[in-house]
Amino acid sequence: MKNFKTAAALLLALVMILGLGACGKAKEDGPILIGCLGPLTGENAFYGTLLKDSVTVMADECNKNGGILGRQVQVNYYDDRSDPIEATNAARKAIQQDKVCCIIGTESSTTTLALAEVCEENKVPFVATQASNIKITQNDDGTLRPQSFRSCLTDPQFGAIMGQYGYKELGYEKVAIIYNLGSDYSVGVKNAFTSAFEAAGGTIVATEAFNDGDVDFRAILTKIKDAGDFDAFYIAVGYYQQAGLIMKQARELGMEQLVMGTDAMMVGNMFEIVGDGMEGTCFPANFDVSNDEVLDFLQKFIDAQGYDPFKDAAGDLVVAHDAWLMVEKAINTAGNTDPTAIRDALEKTGTIDILGGTLTIVPETHQVLRACPIYVIQNQEFVKLTEFKPEASN
Amino acid sequence: MLLQQIINGISVGSIYALLAVGYALIYSILNFTNFAHAIAVTIAAFSCFWFQFLVTADLPSGLLVGIAAGVIAGILIESLAYRPLLVKKARRLYFMIAGLGVSIMCENLMIICFSGRIRIYPAGFGDTTVSLGNLSIGLIDLAILIISVISLVCVEFYLQKTRTGLAIRASAFNLEATSLMGVDTGKLILTVFVIASLLAGIAGVLLGAKYTTYTSLGTFMTNKAFIAAVVGGLGSLPGAVIGALILGVAEAMVSAYVSTALRDLFAYVILIVVLLIKPSGLLGKPEGDKA
Secondary structure (H helix, E strand, C coil): CCHHHHHHHHHHHHHHHHHHHHHHCCCCHHEEEEEEEECCCCCHHHHHHHHHHHHHHHHHHHHHCCCCCCEEEEEEEEECCCHHHHHHHHHHHHHCCCCCEEEECCCCHHHHEEEEEEEHCCCCCCCCCCCCCCCCCCHHCCCCCCCCEEEEEEEEHHHHHHHHHHHHHCCCEEEEEEECHHHHHHHHHHHHHHHHHHHHHHHHEEEEEECCCCCCCCHHHHHHHHHCCEEEEEEEEEHHHHHHHHHHHHHCCCCCCEEEEEHHCCHHHHHHHHHHHHHHEECCCCCCCCCHHHHHHHHHHHHHHCCCCHHHHHHHHHHHHHHHHHHHHHHHHHCCHHHHHHHHHHHCCCEHHHCEEEEECCCCCEEEEEEEEEEECCCCEEEEEEEECCCCCC | HHHHHHHHHHHHHHHHHHHHHHHHHHHHHHHHHHHHHHHHHHHHHHHHCCCHCCCCCCCHHHHHHHHHHHHHHHHHEEEEEHHHHHCCCCCCHHHHHHHHHHHHHHHHHHHHHHCCCEEEECCCCCCCEEEEECCCEHHHHHHHHHHHHHHHHHHHHHHHHHHCHHHHHHHHHCCCHHCCCCCCCHHHHHHHHHHHHHHHHHHHHHHHHHCEEEECCCEEEEEEEHHHHHCCCCCCCHHHHHHHHHHHHHHHHHHHHHHHHHHHHHHHHHHHHHHHHCCCCCCCCCCCCCC
C-alpha cells in the first residue's frame, strides 16, 4: 500500500511538472499581451474610450492578418480615471500581475508621468498617445527616460511652430496670450510660443492667465482690450471648451482680432460654441485631416465602432493608430516579447510610415518627428495651409 | 475699462445670487447647508439640452423644461435624502453629509450616463451683443440679469406677502414653535426646497446656455455661491444677494487689476476675513451656532 502511495505521489508530481512545461509552452505560443491604459470612466472617459476603440480596431485588423510573430495579439484595457494614483495602480497590475510586454497610453500628461514611473521601475516600455509634455520622455535635467516613448509632437514643438509661423507667414507683430495657469500643457506651449515669437521679432503685448475650471474670461479679456492694439490672440489651452468660450466672450466684448491656437482646436464641436467667431483661426495639429489615409481609417473606425469621433477629438484616433504601428514594428523587430528587447527596438524605430506621412523617433531624446500641418478655419471647415517638418532638438 | 469690469462682475454676481439665495433660504429654516444644491443646477442644464436635442430646438420651452427638471430634482433630494433624517430628528451634521453624498453620487452618475462630454444647446441665446459706446453686453448677460432680478423679486414678494411666505418666515424664526402653531412644517420644508431648486433650475439653464453644459457645471458655480451666501450672512436673503454681487465684482476687479491667479484665493480670503470680523456675515442674524 505504501509503495502504491509513493508511486501515486511520484506520478502526480510528474503530471504537475509536465503541466508546468505546458504552461510555459502555452505562453510562448499564446497571444501576445499588450496593455492599454486610458480614462475609461470619469470626466475624460470620452478620450479614454476613443483610445480603447482605436486600439481595438488596430488589434482586430492585426489579428485578422495573422497577428505579430505569428501569434495573436490580446490587448488588456485598464482604467486610470484620469487620476495619477489610479494610473500607477493600473500600470502595476498590467506589468506585475498580467505581465504585458508593453503599454499603449495613457491620455493626459499628468497620468502618463505616473505611468512612466512604474514603467521605468519595472523596465517595461510604453508609447503615450496624446501626452505632449516634454517631461514624459526626458527628466528635468535633460536625461532620457529609457522606457518612455510617444507618438505625438511635444508642447515646445507646437508652441515654437506657431510662434514662427505667426510672425513670418501670418504677419502678426503684436500678440496677446491667454493661457491656463493650472495646466502643464498650456504653460509649456505658452513658453515655447513666447520665445519663438519674440526671437522672430514679434512683441507680446499681454500675457494673461486663468485657472482650471474657469468658464468666464471677460475680466482678463477686458484687461487685454485695455492693454493696447494687437494683431492676434494666442490661446494656449488644452481643452476646446475653454478655447471656445474665450473666443465667444472676446467677440461679445467687441474684440475682433484673429486667433492662433493649439491642436486642441481640431474639434467640430467648437463651431457650436463659437459659431462664426472662429473664422480665420490658425492652429497646428498632429495629422492631416484632408489626407485620404486618415479619412480611410476614420471610415474604418466608424464602421467598426459605430460612432464618428471627429466632433470631439479626431486627433486621438490618429495618434493611437500610430502608437500601435510603433509597437507592432518593435515587437516584430525584437522577434520576441521580452520587454527589454521591445524597448531597444522602439528606440531603433527610425522612420516608419504612419497615416498620411512618416514618423521618426530620435533615439537620444525619444522625440517624435512627424509632419505638423497648420490649419485655418474657413466657413467652419478646417483648411490646411501648410505643413511644418519639425527638426530634432535638445 | 472700470465700467466694463463692473458689468462683467455684476453679470457673474447675478448668477451667484440666484444660487446663494437657494442656500440662504434652506439655511434660514433648517439651519444646515444644502450641499446637494449643485446637482439641481446640473440636472436643469442637462434637461434643457436633452429636451432641445431630442424634442424641439426651441429656447423658451427648453428653459422651462430644464427649470421643471431642477425643481423635480430638488423635491426628490428633499424627500429621499433629507426627509428620512428629519423624521429621525437627526443632527444637522448628518444632513450636510447626506447632501455631500447625494451631490457626489449624482455627479458621478451623470458622468456615467452622459460621459464627460461638453454639450451645447441646439438653440441658445446666440452671440448678439448690445453696445453702449465702449461697453458691450451680451444678450445672454442681459437675459441673466433681468431673469435673476425678476425671480429674486418674486421670491421676496412671495415670502413677504403670502400666507405660506409668512409661515416660512415664522419657521425661520423658530421651526418648532411654528409647528406648534398648527403649520404643517413638512409641507413647508418641501415648499422651501421647491423655491430653492426653482432658483437653482433657473441658474442651471442660464449657466448651460452661457458656459456650455457639462457635468461639473453646478459644483463649480455653487462653491462660489456658497461663499457669497456665507459672506452675506447665511440665512439672510438680501445678504445672499449682496454677498453674491460683492463677490462677482471683486473677482472681476482682482482679475483685472491684480492677477487671475489670485482670484480664487481672494474669494476665500474675503470669506475668512468676514468670518473673523463678523462671523454671522454682513446681514446675518447674530447667532453663534451657525455652521
